[in-house]
Amino acid sequence: MKYLKYHRGLLLALIDIMLINLSYILALYFRFSFSIPKEYWYNYKISVGFIILIYMISFYVFRIYKSLWTYAGTDEFLLAVASCFAAGIVGTIFTKIVGLSLPFSVEILSSLFATMFICGFRIMFRIYRRVLIIVGRIERNNLKRVMIVGAGSAGAMIIREMKAHNEMNYEPVLIVDDNSFKRGTSISGIKILGGRNSIEKLVIEKKIDVILIAIPSLDRENKKQIIDICKKTGAKIKIVPGVYELIDEKYLLNKIRDVDVEDLLGRDPIKLDMDGISDYLEDKVVLVTGGGGSIGSELCRQIVRFNPKQLLILDIYENNAYDLQNELKYKYPNLNLEVIIASVRDKRRLENIFKEFKPEVIFHAAAHKHVPLMEHNPSEAVKNNVFGTLNIAECANKFKVKRFVMISTDKAVNPTNIMGATKRMCEMIIQAMDKISETEFVAVRFGNVLGSNGSVIPLFKKQIAQGGPITLTHKEITRFFMTIPEASQLVLQAGAYANGGEIFVLDMGKPVKIYDLAVDLIKLSGLEPNVDIEIKVTGLRPGEKLYEELLMDEEGLDSTSHEKIFVGRPIVDNIDELKRKLSELSFILEKEGKKEIFYKVMDIVPTYLNPALSEVSVTIEK
Structure with missing residues (x-):
């Protein structure tokens, strides 16, 4: 495993070096309309080794080779963007100091190209995995069609996890939320189609198998009301645990549970002296x-x-x-x-x-x-x-x-x-x-x-x-x-x-x-x-x-x-x-x-x- 891990990182680094070179070359061609002055071409050839070293150091500092890019999220991509811009700024300063500077417009264009190529290449890993998941879903007809109740952060995380984990056999179909301003919008491609009063109708229209209540902060009275509505549908009902149960928990999908009779009691939490x-x-x-x-x-x-x-x-x-x-x-x-x-x-x-x-x-x-x-x-x-x-x-x-x-x-x-x-x-x-x-x-x-x-x-x-x-x-x-x-x-x-x-x-x-x-x-x-x-x-x-x-x-x-x-x-x-x-x-x-x-x-x-x-x-x- 260590052997494969080392060679995977080395391969990524070699591809990044080629993409950085390509970024600078394209920036020079665009800036000078495909007729690059010998002076700037010379400066680039002399300084490219140092520029690549600066980029590699930046990538190491921002730990972008430690990320598992098939599962990468917003944080990983922001770090990749930040590492490219940091390297571009340091590279510009370096070339100015040693007297091998390129036009400022080239420095900006090269940084933009490098960011696009480095991040775009990594996005391909996620696209490839998503295609495999979609193909897997098409080939399988036993997926449970899920309605998500709650268009907040928990609902969004649940949807992402369902899409990422085909083996869980869940297919998010729609979201319901009582916030009327969210109606008609989407989360990860899943539309918000109504509020709690639409649950019964939407379960029939969309042939829903499972209703998942994904509002950890929901108070007991509203929880009971929503569950009472869901009970009338005939769909299986599941729930994301309360906030106090989710401390230090990262993966919500593993924490969802069946709605139980305790959820129907509608009691407030005990206050202790x-x-x-x-x-x-x-x-x-x-x-x-x-x-x-x-x-x-x-x-x-x-x-x-x-x-x-x-x-x-x-x-x-x-x-x-x-x-x-x-x-x-x-x-x-x-x-x-x-x-x-x-x-x-x-x-x-x-x-x-x-x-x-x-x-x-x-x-x-x-x-x-x-x-x-x-x-x-x-x-x-x-x-x-x-x-x-x-x-x-x-x-x-x-x-x-x-x-x-x-x-x-x-x-x-x-x-x-x-x-x-x-x-x-x-x-x-x-x-x-x-x-x-x-x-x-x-x-x-x-x-x-x-x-x-x-x-x-x-x-x-x-x-x-x-x-x-x-x-x-x-x-x-x-x-x-x-x-x-x-x-x-x-x-x-x-x-x-x-x-x-x-x-x-x-x-x-x-x-x-x-x-x-x-x-x-x-x-x-x-x-x-x-x-x-x-x-x-x-x-x-x-x-x-x-x-x-x-x-x-x-x-x-x-x-x-x-x-x-x-x-x-x-x-x-x-x-x-x-x-x-x-x-x-x-x-x-x-x-x-x-x-x-x-x-x-x-x-x-x-x-x-x-x-x-x-x-x-x-x-x-x-």
Whole structure:
């Protein structure tokens, strides 16, 4: 490769020397009408070697032999022009000094010719490549016809990259932009034909396969409006990520992604009190249980931004923890990170961990969370969620941890399933522990997290990829949704407001129909619901609600200084009574079956409303 690279540069230099000579000769012929005086011809022959050397030095300084001219852009051509003019000026000065000067008009003409020939020769490389691309496009009929939404710099860059990379199978056909002054103009030969209101009509007229939204600075409200229009077309919809995702990124085409449900939520970015969060995380030993999971891992990514003294990731599942360890070590090589493989059920192991590492802040995200699985395995839900939380909470109290933040769920409110009931017991534990401990115990309650392990969105995507059907349990079922980063950021913020005993409730926005989510995902894939992909309603699963709540009636709700975080009043304060009941539950786990577990959980959590419990109660009484 080095051999070829060297000879390619040498060949270019030889061609440039010939073109420079040709430039001066043509300038002399033009100036003197093809009858060059002997004096000037002599001066040229004597000085040409020095002039060529000056040009070569200029080309070297401006690095024009380092450019890959088949992909060259405006910057490369401006450098070539600048190098030619710089060499022309220096050459003129040199010939004047040594007394071999040529007429000033010849110096100007030769510089112009040299610029034209040097740049023109290099343009041929791009022309040649473009011809190959066009020929390739003509020979292939599987190119996807693309509409670009946005005639700004991102749209222009995307079009250039599509034309340069035939292997991506994209053919830019037209641009739409709401700026009426741009209508009728072109970018790289692609016309701007209308605004967002023309999208549906133009998709039909131009037989568009893919709509690409190329406006990184687009606010969420306008993004949602444009996506809603695009959904009606049946075309596949893709989007260029936001500006904050594109820092230090050069090639936009590799960064485009499918439009996702997150883009349709229309939420504004979270505003955080960075100082408040930094006060309780900076230079502290922070432990995240369940740190390899969806929420736990994102919490770790957010926490490292606040320079903890040490980050402890505790998880029983080694693969996720290992992947996160590699990610964080790569991005933050100076991070003091410790990955601990352990179970929250093993109290002796936990005590040894607390003794060794002395955590000061704990985020407790370890839990079993899948409703149907836990309904069939209630003993595991209780052991992991309830007694795992009790173990961590008692260790936090014993070793005088400053702050303990537990991740809870909206399913803990008037629960209708064992998973929700166990999370309610976890809330009760941390509220009761707060009354007897120096540790500030709080819980943060929110709904479903988009894209988390086991959530409905990845399942729907998988079902669409398999050709359907999409299965959902009820056409009217609704849920609150939040993105993983959004939830994690608000958890950190809620931790800054902790005084002890609170249950913080996050503003989840409006509840969303799961059926509508399924329809949106199918349309965003460029398919037709119940035509290309069937939506199949299977019926509610055991313990499943039609809708979720975020607050119990007796808790009340107070605002905080953050518009998206509210706080419920503590309603549990007797740790001894709670431990007595948990001790009875522990005995039942060892001795009895599912029904007895359900019954005891109902005794501990009076708001447990699972319809199956009425049958359990009757069975036990008999």
